[in-house]
Each structure stands twice: as structure tokens, then as C-alpha cells.
Amino acid sequence: MLERIQKIENVGNYSRALAGRLPLGRVSVIYGENRNGKSTLCDILYSLSINDPQLVLDRKSVVQGQEPDAINPQIELKFSDRQQAIKFRNSEWDSQLSEESNLYIFDHGFIHRNVMAGTKYSRENSTNFSGFILGESIAAFDALEVRNQQLRIDRQTLSKHKEELEGHEIGDFTAFVELPAPAKTLDELDADIQASKQAQEQIATQITNITQITQRSNLNCLSNDVSIAAILEEINNCLALSMVNVHNASKAIVAEHKNKVNKKELFNGWAASGVEHVDEDCPFCGQELGADAQELIESYRTAFDDTFQKFVRNTKVEVTRLRAKALVDVNLERLTEKHEQNVTTLETYFEDTIKEKLNELDYEATLAQRFESVTEAFKALIDEAVTTNNAIVTALAEKYDAPYNFINSISFDDLQSNIDAFNGAIQSYTDAIKPVNSLLTEFKAGQNVADLRERKRLEAASEANITLSRKRLNLDAVCNQYNNLKVQINVDKASYDAEKEALELAQEAFLNTYFVTINELFNRIGSTDFDISRKVNRGGTRTVYDLEVKFKRKLVDNSKLHCLFSESDRRALALCIFLAKIERLPDEDKAKAILVMDDPVTSFDSERISSILRILHALEPSIKQIIITTHYKGMASAVMRKFVDVNALKIYQDETGSKFGETTKAEMTATPHDERYSEIMDFVKRRTQENHIGKLRLFIEDEMRQRYKLPLSNLSLTARDTFSQCIDALRDGNYMDADTAHSLHDFRTTLNETGHELAEWSFEDSRTYAEGMMEFIYKKL
Template sequence: MLKRISTIKNIGTYKDCNGRQSQFEKLTLVYGRNTYGKSTLGDIFSSLNSGESTTLSARKSIPDDGTTQKVELNFLGADGKKEIKAIFNNNDWKNKLPDHLRLAVYDDAFYHKNVFLGRTLTRNTKESFSDFILGSQGVAEAENIAAKNKELKEKKSDLKKLVQSEFSKVDDLKSFIAEPVIADIDPTKEELDKKREEYALLNSQKKASKAIRERKNLFPLKVATDFSEAVTAINTVLKTGLDNPHEAAKAELNRHIEKHFVKPEGAEQWIKQGLSLLDGDNCHFCGQAITPQANELLDLYRQCFDDQFARHESFVKTTIERHQHLLGANWLEKLDSSIASASLILDSYPELSNEHEIPDTVKNIRISHEAIQGKIEQITLIVNQIIEAFTAKIDAKLANPKAEFETVEAAELDQQLNDLYNDINSLNTFYSSFNKRANEFKARFEVDQIEKDLERLAQQGKDIALKIERYEKNDACNEHISLSKSICDLEGDIPKLKESLRNEQSAFLNLYFSKINKHFNDLGSRDFKLEYKPEPLGNKPIYSFKVKFKGTGIAESDLDKIFSESDRRSLGLSIFLASLDSLEDEVLGKTIIVFDDPVTSFDENRVGQTHSKLVKLADRCQQVIILSHFKDGVANFLKVHGFSKSDIALIEIKKNAQGSYLEVGNKSAFLKSAHHLNTEELIDFVERNIDKLSCKPRVYLEEVLSLRFSKQIRKKQITNESLSKRIDALSEEKIVSQDIAKQLHDWREELNPEHHVWMDDDIENQRTTIASFLEFVFYELVPEPVGEV
């Protein structure tokens, strides 16, 4: 077992700890407050157990002065006398745990790794849980299955890569691999070369004939007329004007209505409707002939309602909008581009240069092209001038549609276009002659037999190439055959191994989980039952647990709502204890078990049950070491078990300016109550053993009253609302005399932390005050003798 921790240097709060005097026993309690280094000790044991040093290397003391980290643990040898050291130095365990001992550590790392990560189960925690509970009972088999699953995936991946890299162009891979391998490659390659030469020769003829047949013909040129039409239309609009007597007639009509109509409202509509009813020279209502004077009035009406101007304005705007965008030179650019395309087509027929008549036709076409392109340049200049002239006139016309404007001169454009039309008609005649001869030339190359021969040679070449490729890829084919066979074997083996493993582990897991449930119920979680379940995913067969609460299954996602923190921690401890129960007695007898704060609940039942289990475990194993920062828990342990067992050691982690250190603990001090310790502190202060008080005298006075008169307070149901009211109630119920009550009030006020008489007093005066206070508490504070208590 571990006898002592002789050295800890430059690790956490242990700057330079020498613990040789602090001897460990069969059951050892190590108490240390938070931040004093309890968890560091746990990490040291975990590092020794795993052999992993990262945790300790990361725990260098701050500030780091460069001192080498070092740990020395002294274990008793197999003979029980000689001490053997496990040494950590230079980031490595030079001497490890002695061979005759085993080490098991229960700490936060165990809980988060094997049970819950935070408050949830994860794939990693399930896998670690499975490995932990199975131990030697199938972990090797599970690892074998995982290795085979991994191998299966790798071989499938290798096969896929092989197919992609070596056989991506093979259509029927199965047939390709089954193809017999030729004995001699050289004659076959020579045969393939001959077929390729035949194919290339024939294919060149085919390509030439196809390219010739696909050559384009010349298309007749056309000159767009949109620009000319737009010029004509817009010039027509510019020279069109309109005299408008409409406004004068409107004014005359208004005067007529004012003079002859009693109610002018609706008069215009009535007159307008009457005009629509006139038919001939007679009145529509009375049949009499309409007089000249009446006709003059009717003419006035007609002029008033005439919409000629509106129609004219609409005509102007619509005509301009329809034609203005056509005033551009892009039609000339298209014509020039068509000529350039025609020249390229001419160049694609070099064979016709030896044909009769064609050279003259080609020459005439090229001359015509040059002439037409020259005219295009001249027309482009004229077109740009016309566009510029129209721009200003159009804006003016749109601003005043009634006015007449001079038209844009287009006679020169018309002449040039007329010449262009004639030239293009002549050119199209040349085009027609050229196309006729070109079609005759292309017709010579319609040969169907070429295609048939090429297909025959291509198939023969593929057959020969397949034989060559099969010969060259023989190694890849053999690899494919080997991988396929391995994959087939693995796919057959893995399910059988899984089934065998499940059968082997079933009985073990049933027994293991019955042990977990027993510990879990013993530790206070009585309504829960755990059952094992296989996890379906992943390479490696693993087991997790399902939970029932009062017989009802709980979804894994709801465990954090059902389990309290105490339940989760108790479950972790139960799993750990069940693993120890599963060990053979000989193995358990060699095992040193370290518990880092195994009790996290303040439930007395859980605490007591946990302590009892650890005491019983110590009788069966090599040694139990309990690390705790829970002082009351340590005190409770010593109170219940400290006197029944002589081999319990208490070691305290203490801290000074230099760092933490280990010291043999005072068991008696741990068993004293807080009130007892406060009493001793006050006495030590009066007797000058200490110069500073951590307890508050006024709070101590409250505790004295609660303890001294607890029976009376309970019987009389005296309130605990405030110290002042409690003193008054004790006096009113005649539990203390009025004089004692007055002294109590005096002490309450004098010992008040906010009272300057106490806080600001000289230390010697404070000692005198505390001496008088204790004299009052121990000798004068007595119950009132009169009255029922």
C-alpha cells in the first residue's frame, strides 16, 4: 500500500512539499479546503494509474521558476517492510506503480469520462462506460470486432479507390476481370498498331468528307429599310401643322350659355348630345328647316367640341416614338458584318480555285464586297448627319406639335441607297452562281461505306485493346479479387463475432447491473433501476444503460430532468463500486483505491451509506484513500468509524506563504463541534495564544442562548426573529431574570461588529472585554429560578 507521499515539487499549490512524516494507513482520510491542492493529489494518482503525464505537466506552480516537477510516492514492498518509490520526473514516470499493486481512482474525470459528460450521455461516454464495465470480459473481443469493422471500411475504401484509379473506363468490370490473360503481349500490340493505322487513314478521309459536306453556303444579302422608312415618317410629321380655332369657339360658347341658359350646369353636355342627334337640314325635334343663323350657331358648337388638335398631337408623338429609335447606323454594321462572313465562307473552299468559272465568280464577289463596303462608309457619314439633324427638330416638334417644321434633306441618302440596292442585287446573283457550284462539289463526298468500315475497325481495335489492358492491369485485377474476397469474408465474420460476444457478455452484464442497482439503491436512489442496452452504431460493439423510474422507462434525453445531481453522482460511484465487486478477491486485495470526494450529497443517509461501503471495502482491498474538502463529512466519518478501527489515518492539506504541505491531522479537533471550536478560540484569545479572532463574539452569544436554553425556547415557541426579541422573550417567560436580560442586551450592543467600542478598541482591551464576556457566559448566565421552565 501507499505509505507516504515524500515529495511534490512545482505541481499546483505544492511548490516544495515534503510529506515524509505524514504516514498513510489501510484507510486514510486526506482533508483539504478548496484551492489547497486536493484535486492535484487526485491528478497525481490518476497520472500514476494511466502513465499519462500531460495533466501534471500542465499544473506547474505559478509563478513558474523553472524548477523541475517531481513526485515521489513510497509504497510498501511485497514483503510489507521495504519501501519502493514511484517517481515522476522530467514529465515522465521513471518508476511506476510496483508490480504487486494495482490502482483504481474514482474522481471527476472518471465520472465525466464513463458516465455523464456534464448532464448528458455522449457516444464517447458510452464507449468508455462499456470498456470500463466489461474490463477483461470481452474488451479484447470488442476491440477485435472494432478492428475488423475498421478493416472492412478501409478495404471498401481501398476497393473504391482502386476502381476509380484503375478501372474508371471499364464498362463491365466483372467481365473484364474474368477475361483470360494473353500469354505474349508484343504480337497483340503490333496487331493493335496496324488496326490504328488503318483506322486513322480511313478516318482522315471521313473527316475530310464530313468537313466539306458541312461547309456553309452564301446567303443573299438584304438591306434593312427601317432607317429610310423612319426618315420618311418623321419628315412627314415635321411638315404637318394644324390651325386651331378651338379655343375661340370655346369662349364664344361660354358667353352663349351665360346669356341664354337659366341654369348653366350641364349645358355643355346637353348641347353636345343635341349635335349628335342632327340628321340633315331639318330640326330633329320640330321638323322645320334650320336657318342660316342657326347653322352659324351650330358651327360654333362643332368647333368647340372638335378634338382634332388632340388627335394631331397624339399622331405626332406616336409617330416619333415609333420611328425615332430606328434612327441608327447598326443596320449598316450588320450589312458590313454579313459581307465579312461571306468572305470567310469563300475562303473555306480552296478546292474550287481549280474549277472552271468559279475563280472569276469569286473574284467578282470580292470586287463587289469592296465596292459595297466603300458605299457603306459613305452612307454611314450621311446617316450620322441625318441623325444629328433630326435630334433638334424632333425636340422642337414635340414641344409644339401644331407648328410646321422644315424636313431633313434625305435625297443624297436615297441616291446612295438606290446604288447600294443595285450593287447588292448583282452580288446576290454572283452568290447564287457560287452556291450552285459549291453544292455540286460537296455532293461528291457522300460515302456511306466509310462509316461502316470505321465501325468495324473501331470494334476490332476495342477487342484487341481490351486484351492488352487486361494484361497490363493484371496486378490491379488480382488486388481487386483479393479485396473483394476479404470484404466478403469480413462481412460474414463480423455478425458472427458480434452474436458470440453478446452471448458471452449477457450473463456477465446481468450480474454487473444487478450490482450497480444494489449500490445505487443503497446510496439512496431507491426508485431507479438500470438495465444494459447495446448501442447500434459505430465499429465497436458497446453497451450503455437505460433507466426505469418506478417501473417506467425514461427517455435518454430526459435523464437530466429525472436525475438529481446527487443521483448522477451516486450512479457514478455505484458503477465504480460494482466494477470492484466484479474483481476476483486476489486482484481486489492488491488494489489501492483512491476516492476523490465520493460524497457530494448533504443527505445524511447517502453520506452514511457511502462511508459504510468504503469502510467495508477497505477490509477487502489493499488500501482505501479518501480525498475530501467536506470537513463535516470527514468529521462524521471519524465520529462513526474512527473508534471502531485503529488503522484509520487523517492527513490534512495545509497552506502557508510557500505553498501547500501535508500534515498528520488531529482527529479530536475534527470531532469537536463548531461551537466548541469557537469557545476554544475565544479562550485562546484571552490567554494570548492568538492575536486575531475569526469567530464573531456577538454570533457566539446567539449560539450560547440557543444551546443553553434550547429546551425552554422550543417549549415556549420563542421566535428567532432577532437577538433583541429573543432576549426580551426569555425575560418575559421568566427563563432569565430581568437583570440577566439587561446584561444580555448590554453585551448584544457592545459586541455588535458595527459598534465602535468593540471594533476600534485596543487589542488588550478587547481581550479584557472577551474575558468578562466569558465570565458572564460561564458563571452568571443561569436560568431564572422562579417560574415553570
Template sequence: MLKRIQSIQNIGRFKATTAGNVEFDKITLIFGRNTYGKSTLGDLLASIELSETSAITTRRTIPADGRPQQAVLSFQAEGQSETPIRLDQNGWNPGLPVGLCLRVFDDGFYHNNVFAARQFTRSTKENFSSFVLGAQGVAKAQVIAEKNKQKGDATRERNKLQKAAFKNISDLSNFLKLNPAETVDLLKDKIDSLRRESDNFVSQKDNAEKIQSRKTLNLLKWEISFTESLERLNKILAASYINLHDDARLKVIDHIQRNFHEQNDAEIWIKNGLAHNNGGKCQFCGQVLGEEAIKLLDIYRQYFNSSYQEHESYVVKELDECKTLLTQERVVMLRLSLESNKGSLVSYPELEKREDFLELSAQLEKCVDNIAAVLESWVKQSAEFNKQIEQVVNRKISRPHSEINQLESKILLQLNEQIIELISIYNDKASRINELIIVFKESVNAIRLKMRIDAINDQINIENLKLLRVEMADQCEEMIRLDTLVAVLAEEIPLLQEELRNEQSSYLDNFFDHLNYYFKKFGSSDFTLIRGEDTSGHTPIYYLKVKYCNCDVSERDLDKVFSESDRRALALAVFWAGLSCLNEENIRNTIIVLDDPITSFDNHRTTTVHQEIVILAEKSRQIIILSHYEQGLVKFINTYSKNKPIKLLTIERKSGTSSLQVADIDHFVKNEHEKARSNLFKFIAEETNTHNAGDLRVFLEYELNHRFAKQIDDNNINESNLSDRIDKLRDAGCITQELCSGLHNWRELLNPAHHIWLASDLEDQRNTAKRFMGFIYHDLIPTCLTS
């Protein structure tokens, strides 16, 4: 319990207060007039309850004297010695003794936990919920609040990081899942390579039509086999006209040998001449031919018959064809084809990055060099050979029926075989290159190229993401941490909330049952209070919903439905319900402080509250009531002081500071008349030398009205003037003329306008007071009692 307030310095009205000799009891009443410091004491005790000193630091004594704010209060837990706790600039130290608990009901509780400006506000709802939950499940509610705050902070931090570092990442979830094994340099090299490849395909796409028009390599041709043509020539050179009549043949041969100087062309000359002979005369001179001449012509005709003509035609034709085949220009065409293919080959720079293309191109170039070397030899050898062909062909034509020596050229035959072999190799390489070109051309399609470019660009994007993932490793790890934290908390918090809800469900039902019970008991019987719940914040917020006569009351209409007395009763009911939900041990160790608990209460509520205070005092460690409402305290004392350990303290003002003093309960509960009477008796008995100047005059009028209350009422005496009232009582026969004269004498002596008797010395005043009290209690008697 609170045993004593040892000292208070520079806190509100308590400028320099020492009250260590003033002990508190089980039920301690503290009476303090307004402005004396009652609320300051309440705030001082509330700051210990809440471990919050801001309300105290703002109550610095005015005018300030430069000294610090300090306070020392002594508490005593059950079975322990007194423990002083001190307030200084660091707060309360060491705090309440273990086992003790403070609960303070004051204006702060009213405005913070129930009403603000006559309404339930978001703040009062939160504080009300905290007050309710404070009795049970505080730890878990705090955990939920902390986790919600942590989740909110992590979410804001994550969103801030996402906006700052990942705003250009469209799929952040998959980006964070990336786990590249490559280094930054390797990824950059890969990206550069892909970009070059993409640029190449873009270039191909832009030149697709041109690429399609590019030529493939022509395969080389060695048009006519040299070997076969030479064999064919030699065959015709060896051919002879074996079907002629032997006699005619021999005679023609003999005739030519004997008569022709140039025998090589003799047969041609004779054959041509025979074609122009008419049979009887010479075709040259016109002379008549002789018998021998005619016989010779017959022999000629036998020799140059139709078979000879056919054979000659065949030989000439064969010779002409063989000569053409063997002497035609084939090297130039071959070289042109090689040169053309070279141009075609270099028109495919896109393939130069392919190893197979480069390898085949190199092999083809080697073939070209080999072919060129052989062709050079061929040209040299074929020039002489062509002359030989010319000679043998002319010779054969002049003697088509005769066998001519065959033409031979081993070198050309060898060169021919080399050329054939080299061309075959060349064409093989060219065909393989053409296959690559065809595949390339098939790929050089605008749609396919776009698909390929898109695929490469997609891969570039992937590699760029991987590169960015590596470069942003720290931010990603932080993002993953925050994501994980938010996800874990998002899963944990609803479970904790559900646990809290389940754990507190019966407790909350019990709390609201008690709340309705006390609210009705404290005089607001037409109201019903229902639990509301708001789950939009960090922790569930439980608040009050109000019904009046079973009709819902809107929160905005509370000030119209609740009277001031209802509002105070509700706040007190909330406080009482919280205490009622404490277990027996907790309530037994609780110090309860009530600051003006019945202020603004209607009279019909006061008795019930006093009764509940006494009941609560039996269960709790201590109850301290602070009040400026004297009548309320008097009523409480008069009702319970004979049976309960009640101590009354008063706050007094003296020498510029307030202080605590133990009050005389018996004196405190007296009314003003009783106090004045007591003071007069003490003055008469010489227990004091002072008295109030107006006490005797007021005392006279009060006693007259009290003694003759029935007579005044029966005779309808309504005069406000004391002199008239005395005369009316005399006229009505209620007092004698003698008593009337005595009353007028004392009235005139004690008239506040004169106070002549106060000018006398002290003993004269005491004697006057003694005579006056004798008059009141011996002479002031109604007529009916004196007769």
C-alpha cells in the first residue's frame, strides 16, 4: 500500500512539501479544495501506474525557482518493509515494489479510455481496448502489435527498395529466384556474343531479298573427255576404204604415182574433176577423149563410186568433230567459272563465322591453286598439240581412204586425268559449300529471321537479367529477406490473432457482462453496452456500441443521449469492470486510486458507488479517494467510519505551497452550524483565543429558524428580515414579549454592521460569547414550553 508521501518539490501546487509524518490507511480519503493540488496528486500516482512522467513534467510549479522536480513516495508490499520510490529527471526509481499494482481512475482515464469531447474516438477506442486487454493477454497483444508494426515496416521498406532498385523488373519474383553460376565478365561476354549474332541476323533480315539473289557455286565442267576424243581421232585416222575394186584401186594408185607431182591431193583433184566430166569430151579443153582416156575414166568411176563418197563424208565429218573436240577452248571457261565462284564465295560474309564454311573455303582455294597450275601446263602443251591435230586432219581429209599415222600425247593425257581429278575434288567441296549456302538461304527468311532475332533477344534479356541479378546481389538478398519476413509475418499474425481472440473470448464476454452490470448499477439502467471489434489495425480494437431501450445509438448521437452523469458512470463502470476481471491475488495486491469518482453524479448514484467502494476495499490492498466534493466525503464517512478503517487527509495551502495533513474526521463531518458551535464552545472554554466575527450573528438566526421551524411554517411566517421575523413570532404567540426583547437585544449587538462587542478586550468577548450561548440554550424556548 501507499504508506506516505515523504516529499514533493516543484510539481504543481506542491512547491516544497514534506509530509512524511502523514500515514495512509486501508481506506484513505483526501479532501482538497479546487486549485489546492488534488488533481496533481492523482497525476503523480497515475504516472507511477503508467511509468510515464510527461504529465508531471508539464506541471512545473509557477513561478519557477530553478530547482528540479522531485517526489518521494513510500510503498509497502504485504509482509515487507516500506520502499521509497523517487521521481527525478530519469523517471521513477526503482518503481513499485514487486507484487504491488496501481490502478488510477481520474479525468485522464475518462478522457483517454472512454470519451473525448463527449464522443468515442479512434484514440479512445484504442485506449479502451488496451485497457480491456491489459487485464489479460497483454503480452500476446503486444506481440501482435509488434509483429504488425514489423510487417508494416518491412512492407514499406520492401516497397521502397522495389521502387528504388527494381522498378524496371517486370517479374520480380522470378528475378529473385535466379541463381546464375557465371561471373559478371562471363555474362558480359555471352551478352556481347549474342548481340553480335543478333546484329548479324538483323542485317540478314534487312538484306533478305539480296541474300536470296546471291549465287551458289557453279560446279566445274571439263566438257568433253580428251582421252575419248583422242581415241576417236586416232580411230578415224586409221580408217581406210577397203571395199573398192582392187584392180581399179591399184590402177588409180599407179596413175597417181606416175603422173602427179603432188600426190597428197591427187585423189581429191581427180574426184572433183570426175564430177565435172560429161563422159565424151574433156571438161577442161573440150577435146574428144580417146579410148584409153575413156577407160581411165571408167577406172576412176569405179574407184570413186557411192561407197567412196559415203566413206569420205564419214571421215571428213569425224575429223571435223574430233578436231573441234580436241582444239576447242575449254580453259578460259573453266577459269571464268573459278573466278565466278570466287566472287560468289565472298558474297556470304555471314558464313565466315562458321568453322565448317571457313574450312571448306580454305580447301576450295587450295583446289583452285592446284587446278590453275595444271591448266597452265595444259595451255602450254595443247598449243603444239593443236598444230599436230591440224596437220593430221588435213592429211586425212586429202586421203580419206588411206590410213594415217595416229596422234599421241602422253603429257596431255596425264594433265587431262589430273584436271578431271582436281575438278572432282573441287566440285565436292563446292557442293558441300552450296549445301551450307542453301541452308543459310532457307534461314534467311524475314519471318524466320524475326523469330530467330526474337529468340536471341529473349536470350539476351535472360542473360541481362542474370547479369543484373549478379550485380544486384546485395539488394536481392535484402529483398528476399524482406519478402520472406513479410510472408512469415503474414502467416503468423492471423494465427496469433485467432489465438488471442479464442483466449480472450470468454474473458471479453465476462468483461462486458460486468460492464453492463456496473453501468446499470451506477444508475444508467436504460442502456445496454455491446462489444464492437475493428480488425483493420495492427491489433484487434474492441470498442463500445450503445443501445438505449434496445435501440442502437449512433456514435455521433452519444452526446445527445448520454447525460454528463451517464458519461461519468460509464467511465467508472469501465474502470470497475476491469478490476472485477482481476483474479483474487491480483486484486488483493492492487492499490486503487479514485479521483472524484462521483463528480457530476446524480444523488441516486452516489450511495451505490460508495457501497461498491467499500466492497472493493475488502478485496484490494488499498483504496485512496481524492475529492473536492466535501458533502460526498461526509456522506461516505458518516455511513462507514464506525465499521471501516478510514483515514481522512486534507490538502492545505500555507506559505505558497500545498501540504498534506491528517484531518479530524469528527470535525470534518459536522455541518457549518455545528462547526461554528464547536468553535464557540472552544473559545468560551479558553481552548482557543480566536473566533469568526460573524459566527454569533449567523448562529442566532440559524437557532431561531431551527427551534421555531414548526411555528414559522404553521403561521406562514415568510419575512426575510430577522427583526420582522422575531416580531411575527411574538405576534403569533410563539415567543413572549420578554424573549422578543432579548432576541432584539442580541440581534442589535451582533449586527454585522456594528460588531461593537468585538472592540472589547478578549475576556469581555469570551464573556459575551458565554452569555450568548446561555441565552440560546436556556432562554430561547417557545411559549408552549414555558407555560
């Protein structure tokens, strides 16, 4: 067992702690306030247990005025089964524990490694948890993992072979590597490839010829029918315009005025008799012909003049527009060009089959004759169009000079007759090309390239296969490497899977009893609504076991465990995992076990303290040593009461750093502050119906003074300084952040109310307030 902590120097707060005169017993308790060095001591022992010097070096003391490299941590630990102390010097342990002793460390690091890091449960937790519960049998998994790593390396090599082969454009990879090596040589395969290419070129030429035939044009029509009906109507309408149109416009104006006059009965009489009635009265409306009436008559005259001028102007515009229009818009050159294109198109069909059919029906001569008729009809049309156009020009010129004169309409019968003859010739030509186009379309449709294309496709496939065979022969060595390695991987994977399954089955019985023990312990310390189990996780490089938690028979997702577990439950579950491991040890291994437990239970969980001490008391006879470190005097005194012979030490700080000293049961006995704590927690946990709201004010002030004892001393503040003064001084001196100071002031001012005012609070409001204050003290203060 660990007999003495002889020296800790330059580690954490231990500048030079010598404790060789303070023996440790089979059951030892070490009391120390937070930040005095309990966790550092546990890290030292954990570093020794796994032989990891870095854990000590990470806690190297910070000494003002010295470079880190100049600081040399030194530790000396004396164990009962060794004559010489185990020493940490020159950044390493000089020796290890004997085979008769094994250290098991439970501390905050154990919780983070094996249960939950902060608020997250991760695969790393599962890995550490699996390694802890399986102990030495994890070595078998490690050996399997070495083989698994080799499998991964082999798979990577296999992938590289595959990438190399696929770089040669081999198509279906699996089919390629499974091809047998060709019997022909590379030269022979090259000759076959060239022969296949030549065959494809010959077929392609044949396909091209047929494609050209199918893309040839058919014959085109010459033009649309000629029509002059619209323009003839426009010309005759224009010639028919005369003064009647002007008179009609004037009448419309007079009629409109008539509807507006005062003496309508006089108007019609004047209109019948003329202007002989013109006197002093207006013959139109009966008004006196004063100056205003004379002005009105002048406006009538002006309106008639405007109508006439507008008529003349519009008529001339219309004549000008009609002069610009062509009577017949047909171009013989364009007609000839289209006919010649049709002749040329016929000449492109030189194949015998179609040429014979065209010659039999003499279509070329027929088209020539039909086009000759078109030409003759065109000439006759143009001659008549010239004659008619001259008549139109003369009539329009006369109309332009005297727009108000009516001119007789022009007869277009002769011209229309020639147009009809021309349109008939065009239609006759169109009728002639229709059967020609039918023959041409039938001929092109008969040109089937499907057979040729299929032959070319088969020949191209043959070339691809020969090319693939050539690549297979050229890459034969790589293919053999790939195939041989793939076979080896399959064999190794099958062997790995079989051994892994056997190992997991062998562990199953152990794990079943292990988790039964965890649940029994967890229930014994008060967590009755939980059921802890595990599930296999094969997601990573090694098979591990995840914690699986049910609360009131409902499965809880691991990502929500931090919401489910209180700080006390989390620590209690970790302790049960730890103690289940110890309980499941064989008897000979238990006899070698040295348990080191740092704050195995939260300080405000008095019920769990007694439950855990009962478990440890039952376990104590079968193990070598129990060492408990705690920052809670109630825990220390409870250990000293529970066990008959307890060695008690304390860690304290002086001006040089942390030191070890002796302590007694009397020193660890609960103080009035501890009693107030118990009463408040009984109230919070609903173990009492007595309202302890009046005890909160003094308790939170005492907690603040205890936790900030050294800073208060540095600030020369004593018990005579008020609570408020201490809070402000700690905040201003940067010993306390502003949020914490603000919360303390809030509790102080609220609890400073008179007892009468606090008594008006409801019972549940008081309990809730007390619970919030205790959570603040032990999680944020």
C-alpha cells in the first residue's frame, strides 16, 4: 500500500511539500479545500499507474522569475512492498509499482474519460469506458486492431492498384481484372486492331453515300397565284370620288347646327326658298343679324371651305399612294432560277433505278414544256399589264389635277384574263412536279442504312474487345497483384471477423454481470429510476461499448444525457462504474488494489455519502488500501466515523504553497456552517417541512468568505467588513467576475429583508429560492 507521500516539489501548488512523517493507513482520508492540490495528487498517482510522465509535466508549477524549462518536478512515494521510494525525476518515473500493487484512481478525469466530457457523450468516452471495464482482455482487442489496421493498409494498396488500372480506361473494372490473359502477342493484337479499323472505314464510306442520297432535295414550286382584285378596287374607288363627297360632308355640318338653333321652323322654309328672305333676321335660325350673327354666318362659310380643302388633300395623297403600287409583281428571273434549280436537282439523282423511272415518264421534257407555257403566259401578262398600267397612269394623273371630278372606272377584264392564264400555267407546272417528288421520296425511303450501321457497330465492338485484350495483356502483372491481394484480404477479413465475434461472445457473460453490478450499486446509492446497459458500437476502428441509459423505462439518447443527469447523478454513475470494476476483480487482484477516490460524492449529497461509505466499508476487507480525498469536512468526518482505524491528513496552504498536515476527527466534525448546510439541503430535497429561508443569508456569506479566504486576506478584509464591501472589493480586485458579484448582491439584498417580509413568501417559493441559491454556490461561485 502507499505508506507515505514523502515529497512533492514543483508540481501544481506544491512548491515543496514534505510529508514523510505522516503515515497513510489501509483507510486514509485527505481533506483539502478546492485549489489546494487534491486533484494534483490524484493526477500524480494516475500518472504513476499508467506510467505517463506528461500528466505530471502538464502540472508543472509556475514560479515567478523562473523559466519553465528550469523548473524540475520531483516526487517521492513510498509503498509498503518496496524498500525504496518510487521517484519522479528528470521528467520520468524511475520505477513502477510492484506486481503486488495496482492503483485505481477515481477523480474528475475518470468521469470525463469514461462517462461524459463536459456536456457531451462521445465515442472516445465509449472507448475509454470499454478499456476500463475489460481490463487486460482489451489486449486481445488491441491485437485484433493491429490485424484490422493491416487490413486497412491492404485495402489502401488494393485501391491504389485499382486506380492504376482504371487510369488506362478499361471500362468495367471487375470484368477487366477477371479476364484471362490473352494467348496472342501484342503485335498480333495490334494487327487485329488495324484490320478492324479498316473494315469500319469501308462500312462508313457506304453509310456516307446513302446518307447523302437521303439528304437530297425534292423539286420546289415556282410561285403563288397572282391576284390584282384588291388594288383594282382601290383604284376605281379613288377615281369615283367627286364634289358629292364634299356636299355630303357639308350637309352633315348644317344638320348638326340645325339641331342646336332656337327657331327650327324657320330653317326649313329658308332652305326651300333660298336667300331671298335674308333681311335683318337670320334665315337659318331667326336671330337678328347683328354683329354676332354676321360672325356666325362667316363661321359656316369657313367650315364648308375646310371640308373641301381636306377632300382635295386626302384625294391627292391616295392618288400618290396608288401610283407607287406595282400592278403585277412577278419576276421572270426568279421563276427561271427556281426552274433551273429543279432541273439541277433532277440531275443529282444519277442512280440507275431512279434515273430509269424519270426517263420512262420523260419528266425533264415535261417540266421544260410546262415552264415554257409559264414563260409565254408571263410575257402576255406583262404586255397587257403595260397597257392597263398606262390607262391607270392617265386616269390617276387626271384625278390628281382635278380631285373633285368624277372619273369613270377602268375595266381590267383583259388583264384579269391574262392573270388567269398565268396562274393556270403555274398550277400546271406544280401538277407536273408532284408525281416527280413522289418518286424521289419513295427512292430515298428505300435507302436503308440500318444493316450497315449494325455491321459497323459490331465491328467497333470487336475492335474495343481486342483493344481491351491488349490492355489486359499489357497490365497482366498489376492485375495479378490486385487479384492475389484481394483473395488475401478476403481470407484475413474472414479470420478477423470470426475471432472478433468469438472474443465478443466470450466477454458477453462478463459484461452481463458487470452491468448488473452497476445497476445494483446505482440503486443502492439512491438512483432508483435508472437502468444502465450497453450496446456494441462498431462504428470506428475498434469495437467498443456505448452506455445505454433508460430513465423510468424510457431510452434516453446519449446526446441528451447531460440534460438527464445532475452533477450528483453523473458523479455517482461514474463511481458505480469504478466500484463495479473493483467488485468484479478476482480475489487475488482485489488484494492488490489501492483505491484512490477524489470527492467520490458531491458535498451536498449527504444521503449518498452514507450509502457509498457502506459500500466501501463492505469492500474494505478484500482490498489493500482505500484513500479518499475530499474538500468537504462532513465527508471526512463521516469516513472517520465509519471506519475503525483511519489515517487522516489535510492539505493546506501557506505562503510557500500547499502542504500536508495531520488532522483529527474533531477538526473534521461538522461546524455550525455544516449544520446549516444540512438543514438547508434537507429543506431543498424535501426531507423536512420546516422552512429554512432564514438561514440562507448567513450561509451564503459564510460560503463566500470561505471560498475567497485567501483573496480577502490579500485585500486586508476581515469579518468586520460587511458582506457588501467584500463583494465589491473582490470584484474590483479581479478575484470575482462582475456576473458573480451581481448575483451575490442580489441574494444579499433579497435575504436582507426582515423576517416578517420573508415569512410572507410561500413555502414553495422559499424552497425554490433556496435550491437556486445552493446551485449558484456549488456551480458558479
